[in-house]
Amino acid sequence: AVEDPGYPPPRLVLAARGVRVAPVPVDASGIVVRAIPAGTRLVYVTPSHQYPLGLSMSLERRLELLDWAERNDAVLVEDDYDTEFRYTGRPLEPLHSLDSRGRVVYVGSFSKVLSPALRLGFLIAPPSLVPALVKARYLTDWHAPNVEQAALAAFMAEGGFARHVRRMRKVYRERHELLTRSLASFADFLTPLPSSAGLHLSAVASSDCGPLVRAARRHGVRLYSLGDFGVGARRHGLVFGYGAVAAERIEPGLARLRALADGGAA
Amino acid sequence: AVEDPGYPPPRLVLAARGVRVAPVPVDASGIVVRAIPAGTRLVYVTPSHQYPLGLSMSLERRLELLDWAERNDAVLVEDDYDTEFRYTGRPLEPLHSLDSRGRVVYVGSFSKVLSPALRLGFLIAPPSLVPALVKARYLTDWHAPNVEQAALAAFMAEGGFARHVRRMRKVYRERHELLTRSLASFADFLTPLPSSAGLHLSAVASSDCGPLVRAARRHGVRLYSLGDFGVGARRHGLVFGYGAVAAERIEPGLARLRALADGGAA
Numbered sequence: 393a394v395e396d397p398g399y400p401p402p403r404l405v406l407a408a409r410g411v412r413v414a415p416v417p418v419d420a421s422g423i424v425v426r427a428i429p430a431g432t433r434l435v436y437v438t439p440s441h442q443y444p445l446g447l448s449m450s451l452e453r454r455l456e457l458l459d460w461a462e463r464n465d466a467v468l469v470e471d472d473y474d475t476e477f478r479y480t481g482r483p484l485e486p487l488h489s490l491d492s493r494g495r496v497v498y499v500g501s502f503s504k505v506l507s508p509a510l511r512l513g514f515l516i517a518p519p520s521l522v523p524a525l526v527k528a529r530y531l532t533d534w535h536a537p538n539v540e541q542a543a544l545a546a547f548m549a550e551g552g553f554a555r556h557v558r559r560m561r562k563v564y565r566e567r568h569e570l571l572t573r574s575l576a577s578f579a580d581f582l583t584p585l586p587s588s589a590g591l592h593l594s595a596v597a598s599s600d601c602g603p604l605v606r607a608a609r610r611h612g613v614r615l616y617s618l619g620d621f622g623v624g625a626r627r628h629g630l631v632f633g634y635g636a637v638a639a640e641r642i643e644p645g646l647a648r649l650r651a652l653a654d655g656g657a658a
Numbered sequence: 659a660v661e662d663p664g665y666p667p668p669r670l671v672l673a674a675r676g677v678r679v680a681p682v683p684v685d686a687s688g689i690v691v692r693a694i695p696a697g698t699r700l701v702y703v704t705p706s707h708q709y710p711l712g713l714s715m716s717l718e719r720r721l722e723l724l725d726w727a728e729r730n731d732a733v734l735v736e737d738d739y740d741t742e743f744r745y746t747g748r749p750l751e752p753l754h755s756l757d758s759r760g761r762v763v764y765v766g767s768f769s770k771v772l773s774p775a776l777r778l779g780f781l782i783a784p785p786s787l788v789p790a791l792v793k794a795r796y797l798t799d800w801h802a803p804n805v806e807q808a809a810l811a812a813f814m815a816e817g818g819f820a821r822h823v824r825r826m827r828k829v830y831r832e833r834h835e836l837l838t839r840s841l842a843s844f845a846d847f848l849t850p851l852p853s854s855a856g857l858h859l860s861a862v863a864s865s866d867c868g869p870l871v872r873a874a875r876r877h878g879v880r881l882y883s884l885g886d887f888g889v890g891a892r893r894h895g896l897v898f899g900y901g902a903v904a905a906e907r908i909e910p911g912l913a914r915l916r917a918l919a920d921g922g923a924a
Contacts, residue, residue, distance in 0.1 A: 401796070401797065401800075404796075404797055405797050408797050409675070410676060508800075508801075509803060509804035509805050510803065510805070511777070511799065511801075511802070511803045530667070530670075531667065531670055531671050531674050532798060532799070533777065533798070533799055534667075534774075535774075535777075536777075537775060537776065537777045537803050537806065538775035539775050539776070539806070540803065540805070
């Protein structure tokens with residue numbers, strides 16, 4: 393089972409392997425556990441920063457999901473892809489820390505915190521799954537690029553990684569705040585969703601944003617329609633990524649988007 | 659279908675995907691085309707340097723395999739993993755060059771010629787397969803490590819890559835010749851197979867080499883049993899890799915192996 397709306401690749405990878413994948417709705421507290429179909433063996437979730445909605449799974453829901461996994465002999469894959477950059481509040485305990493029964497595979501990535509060009513990530517798995525994961529790794533790409541692994545290890549040991557996270561947190565927080573403020577001028581059709589971490593912000597809309605997204609792309613403003621991440625009931629809205637957009641380019645981009653939304657050429 | 663004996667990962671990857679994989683015997687000219695089962699859709703081969711035997715597929719067999727592919731609407735995957743290092747003779751035309759009907763996916767790797775740590779390779783595919791390959795790439799690891807790609811491109815543009823191949827060809831040729839000469843002292847049970855390229859040499863034996871390989875590993879000599887690469891009729895023999903073994907370590911290693919073969923401790 394996967395979150396709906398959710399990050400498309402896990403659903404596509406599982407489906408390409410012939411696995412039956414159930415999209416499960418997400419509410420303000422996270423994946424709706426009672427909607428997970430009977431017989432589900434694995435649930436892929438993004439508890440700390442739901443992709444694409446940006447919400448955090450509540451502690452109550454985390455515990456409910458762990459209980460469900462234990463009762464159903466299932467595995468939870470917790471993708472914690474971008475919470476190094478947290479702007480407000482304290483993070484909740486990850487499922488992996490709350491789990492005492494070996495139900496959680498915790499997945500982390502350096503794609504967001506450093507660069508997708510690195511192709512580095514990691515996972516923490518319960519011992520029972522390690523032999524299968526080792527085999528799967530052998531059959532996909534065998535091993536990680538050693539040069540980057542060594543460079544990253546040295547960067548961490550020297551304290552450079554922690555410094556980078558601290559420095560970039562300020563940069564991204566500035567963009568996050570600027571974007572949130574600027575979205576006020578879209579209050580006629582956009583409602584930003586609360587988000588306290590990461591590199592994207594989502595907003596729900598009263599109508600389909602697909603045409604607006606396509607028009608914006610033609611005018612050099614790249615954003616995503618929330619509808620593209622849904623499988624069942626598609627939500628209307630927009631997803632704004634700001635990991636690669638300098639602060640000074642946020643307002644001009646939104647001004648162009650405003651003009652397009654008003655039906656004018658930008 | 660895959661070669662038997664052959665390189666295990668392609669067989670395992672296909673089998674893990676639920677594909678029925680037929681091992682097809684290899685003779686001195688290459689894969690035995692008439693032994694490929696009816697209904698086969700894809701054949702994975704190593705024409706320029708058969709893994710693990712080290713033989714080269716004859717031109718006649720190459721043409722026969724291409725004709726077979728055309729008649730059976732099948733794809734040939736040509737893995738040309740190590741022919742940058744050629745010591746004698748001229749290479750035969752790869753299947754990819756002989757193919758005028760879009761039947762061949764040519765696969766190259768920088769693992770042997772530079773380093774497996776790079777995790778870089780490439781493929782040349784007929785246009786009809788490109789959309790499917792793009793999707794498959796998205797669902798495996800999305801994209802290659804950009805930093806290494808850029809570094810390798812610069813290394814090639816500056817001529818460093820060609821210089822590296824020329825320099826290493828001498829180094830590996832020396833090891834190849836030394837190993838071939840030294841194997842004369844194993845003539846009582848080993849017959850080296852002709853090999854004019856690459857980083858390994860195989861020799862057939864009159865009896866199972868598994869116990870000798872295990873004993874050698876316990877004594878710090880790492881080599882492989884030919885039997886481990888076979889699926890159907892397992893051939894007896896040894897596979898010597900010399901890509902990572904300095905020339906001065908070849909003779910001491912073989913002396914230890916000789917002592918073990920004679921039943922003595924090394």
